[in-house]
Amino acid sequence: MADNEAGDQTNDWSAIEALPKRKLEELFASDPERLSRFSLDVAGMHFDWSKTHLTTEAVTAFEALSHKRDLAGRRDKMFAGDHINVTEDRPVEHTAERYEGAPESVARAKKYHERMRTLIDAIEAGALGEIRYVLHTGIGGSALGPNLLVDSLGRGADRYEVAIVSNVDGMAMEDVFKQFDPHTTLLVVASKTFTTTETMLNADTVVQWMQEAGVDDPYGRVVALTASPEKAIEWGVDETRVLPFGEGVGGRYSLWSSIGFPAAIKLGWAAFEELLEGAAEMDRHFRLTALHESAPALAAFADLYYTQVRRAETRATFAYDERLKLLPPYLQQLEMESNGKGVTVSGRWLTRPSTAITWGGVGTDAQHAVFQLLHQGTHLVPVEFVAVIEAGDDLNPEHHKQLLLNAFAQGAALMKGKHVDDPARSYTGDRPTSTILLDQLDPHTLGALIAFYEHRVFVAGTLLEINSFDQFGVELGKEMAKAASKGGQEFDPSTTDLIKRAGLE
Ligand code: F6P
Numbered sequence: 001m002a003d004n005e006a007g008d009q010t011n012d013w014s015a016i017e018a019l020p021k022r023k024l025e026e027l028f029a030s031d032p033e034r035l036s037r038f039s040l041d042v043a044g045m046h047f048d049w050s051k052t053h054l055t056t057e058a059v060t061a062f063e064a065l066s067h068k069r070d071l072a073g074r075r076d077k078m079f080a081g082d083h084i085n086v087t088e089d090r091p092v093e094h095t096a097e098r099y100e101g102a103p104e105s106v107a108r109a110k111k112y113h114e115r116m117r118t119l120i121d122a123i124e125a126g127a128l129g130e131i132r133y134v135l136h137t138g139i140g141g142s143a144l145g146p147n148l149l150v151d152s153l154g155r156g157a158d159r160y161e162v163a164i165v166s167n168v169d170g171m172a173m174e175d176v177f178k179q180f181d182p183h184t185t186l187l188v189v190a191s192k193t194f195t196t197t198e199t200m201l202n203a204d205t206v207v208q209w210m211q212e213a214g215v216d217d218p219y220g221r222v223v224a225l226t227a228s229p230e231k232a233i234e235w236g237v238d239e240t241r242v243l244p245f246g247e248g249v250g251g252r253y254s255l256w257s258s259i260g261f262p263a264a265i266k267l268g269w270a271a272f273e274e275l276l277e278g279a280a281e282m283d284r285h286f287r288l289t290a291l292h293e294s295a296p297a298l299a300a301f302a303d304l305y306y307t308q309v310r311r312a313e314t315r316a317t318f319a320y321d322e323r324l325k326l327l328p329p330y331l332q333q334l335e336m337e338s339n340g341k342g343v344t345v346s347g348r349w350l351t352r353p354s355t356a357i358t359w360g361g362v363g364t365d366a367q368h369a370v371f372q373l374l375h376q377g378t379h380l381v382p383v384e385f386v387a388v389i390e391a392g393d394d395l396n397p398e399h400h401k402q403l404l405l406n407a408f409a410q411g412a413a414l415m416k417g418k419h420v421d422d423p424a425r426s427y428t429g430d431r432p433t434s435t436i437l438l439d440q441l442d443p444h445t446l447g448a449l450i451a452f453y454e455h456r457v458f459v460a461g462t463l464l465e466i467n468s469f470d471q472f473g474v475e476l477g478k479e480m481a482k483a484a485s486k487g488g489q490e491f492d493p494s495t496t497d498l499i500k501r502a503g504l505e
Contacts, residue, residue, distance in 0.1 A: 047298070136190055159267075191228075415429060
């Protein structure tokens with residue numbers, strides 16, 4: 001990446017910052033083509049950024065910055081398997097998991113997927129005895145992605161009952177123990193590193209639960225999903241039940257790999273392949289489309305416009321569909337662990353704000369809880385609505401109609417505002433929203449949607465000169481927690497007091 005003369009990133013943004021700041025309604029009034037200019041259709045989804053402050057001039061300026069950052073070159077390097085994760089000296093291989101990437105990475109992903117499929121077939125054929133329950137334990141990317149997939153697509157799929165336990169809080173596991181039968185449970189241990197304290201403790205606890213219930217060979221009913229197969233074997237999983245994936249697949253990008261096992265076993269292999277194909281369609285769109293027509297690029301440009309120019313500190317995604325209620329927490333890890341950094345890829349301090357804080361929720365519930373702040377609060381919060389045209393329920397169609405109309409009305413209200421004499425009852429309006437409208441929620445579209453978010457993060461990271469693929473920021477807290485549990489460690493007076501009060505000395 002090119003350094004600018006000032007040695008920071010400020011100058012590169014001056015063209016974007018200097019653009020006139022016009023109101024949304026003016027932008028619509030001055031350009032009859034605005035809607036078509038700022039909306040597009042990809043992979044069964046309609047994207048609409050017309051109610052953001054993006055303008056043609058802004059997109060052109062972002063394209064120029066993308067050129068300066070060699071976005072296209074960096075994108076091609078990612079797909080070619082170059083080591084663009086420079087701090088860890090690794091390739092970035094999650095696209096290879098959907099067969100878009102360097103030939104050797106794709107070949108390895110295919111081989112590993114075949115291994116996963118064979119094991120699922122064997123489990124279905126009864127090779128591990130009767131299995132009705134799948135208890136998956138993992139955390140972060142080893143839980144959020146699979147959880148999103150199973151929750152979004154698993155309604156009505158009654159092949160297995162799946163629970164995903166991430167928290168080390170024993171209550172989370174205890175709740176599942178109350179529902180599952182240890183004699184017909186398959187334990188799935190998901191950890192890229194196979195060293196994560198929470199996951200390993202949870203896995204030990206499940207084995208113990210099986211042992212105490214008199215299960216003959218609990219380790220015989222464990223499947224490991226990991227990029228560290230030797231550690232899984234050392235822990236006690238037979239090599240035949242270890243499903244590996246490559247080191248180049250980052251945790252928060254890993255649901256396409258064996259980490260997607262709970263979704264594949266719950267939904268069936270055909271659905272899992274559809275998910276991969278949907279993501280691959282988005283990969284091809286991202287690889288082959290000019291930036292001003294690229295969904296991930298336009299979304300990232302809007303994100304950057306608000307964080308860098310309007311200094312928005314957060315952005316919110318509201319899923320107007322119960323099936324997507326786990327999308328906001330999934331996006332929190334994807335976006336904040338990827339681009340919540342303070343240094344550039346070349347090790348200089350970042351002189352710009354890094355990514356926005358991602359938050360959100362489910363509509364219409366959120367309208368009755370947090371939308372007050374969105375309509376009248378002093379923070380600027382770009383809002384994204386995600387909705388699905390085809391209803392997921394069989395009840396009175398009025399439900400789905402109300403759901404969608406509410407989403408659309410909120411966007412209209414945030415833009416239009418309302419001006420009355422009483423300030424308490426006035427709405428400033430001009431508040432930006434974007435909408436992603438899916439034709440239907442199926443594996444293909446969900447795969448494409450998730451891949452869209454991944455590439456959007458990549459574009460934003462590249463323009464900010466951030467390496468989106470490491471996460472050193474999580475290490476210090478882990479080290480301190482380990483030191484605390486070992487005991488004998490000197491902490492500050494407050495921490496020492498808390499440890500003492502909780503009786504943990
Ligand atoms: O601590 C953060 C993190 O490393 C995430 O990046 C990752 O998704 C999660 O922990 C779980 O890690 P692992 O899959 O190695 O258990």
